[in-house]
Amino acid sequence: MTPISRGFRGRRDASADPSRVPPGQYVTGDFPVLSAGPTPHTQLADWSFAIQGEVDEPRTWTWDEFRALPSENLTTDIHCVTKWSKLDTVWTGASVDTLLDGVDTSAEYVTAWSDGGYTTNLPLEDLTGGRAWVAFAYDDEPLDPEHGGPARLLVPHLYFWKSAKWVRGLELKLEDEPGFWETYGYHNYGDPWREQRYWGD
Template identity: 55%
Template sequence: MGITSKMIGERGRRQAGKLGIDPARVPPGQYLTERFPVLTVGRNPTVDMTRWDLKIWGEVDEPYTLTWEELHALPQTTVTVDIHCVTRWSKLDTTWTGVRVSDLLDRAGVRATGTHVMAHCDGGYTTNVPLEALRAPDVLVAHSYEGAPLEPDHGGPLRLLVPSRYFWKSAKFLRQLEVMPEDRQGFWELNGYHNDADPFTEQRHWF
């Protein structure tokens, strides 16, 4: 008999119990790891920080761009959250620092027609997230992990952090947030991954 999602989930909950952690923090079909596995489509992009910027645009009243220095001049937030990868690993109590996406959206003035956001990244990667999900207080554009600048293997210089979704929604190498008037699928969503990506209901794939 092959290894099933249920078996992996039971392993994860046993791991949590041995560590004195509430097993309910481990989504179905996930196991715990202390490592931070690296999963990237293609090579890490080369980034010229003197030309780097972050663009907020689309269904907004005042689109704008931020330089690296301007991003760091904004109010900074540090959150400690659990992250869950669709490849079945979960890493608990990870600490990130950056700017709340809700603050970036409020500055742009999202129109009533805005419903979803597409994250655009260096290298051409995209992923879509409902606007409401991005307004959660633990959703950041993150530049630091565990008190240090975010390494390229983990999405540096800047990645989206959306803890309530499988980790492919936390797009690496972030460069743009496009507010959209309707949903539009990103890279993995067009290639079989679930559009919503809730780890606690195992929304891994469409099939």
């Protein structure tokens, strides 16, 4: 039985479709920034993207090679574990399916790693099947460093910390290994619809 907060009425956002807002989230029009440390500023000339780990042959792309890959535009809702959700965000990126095309692996897990040392872990199947991208543009503009530019992972069906900013590679793994926030008390999988915010949720 949930106790009533005396005098609390709440400010319901009538414009937001409740079926698109996961439990405990509120809709914001802003794009808040949350990062554990300073924002890395990697020059494009020094940037590369790698698929490595449990693969026959690791792959890398320079920035130009990466940008020459087929890209997709998508409009999607994003959900941050700090409670905000942002609806109809517009991104451009390369599908992870494209990056993994032809890769032969027995891996079931992935650690995404980033400039600045950030990591996050996901099941491989959550990155495939048209559910994940390496995004380089937001609202048709190059992605700001504060928001993860030059490129970030975009996995909108999980809490947004899984969408690693400043991503530089995917390491395919046989065993699941908790990433940065997953080690510091946050849920290993992070499904917003099941409100998997913290360990044990």
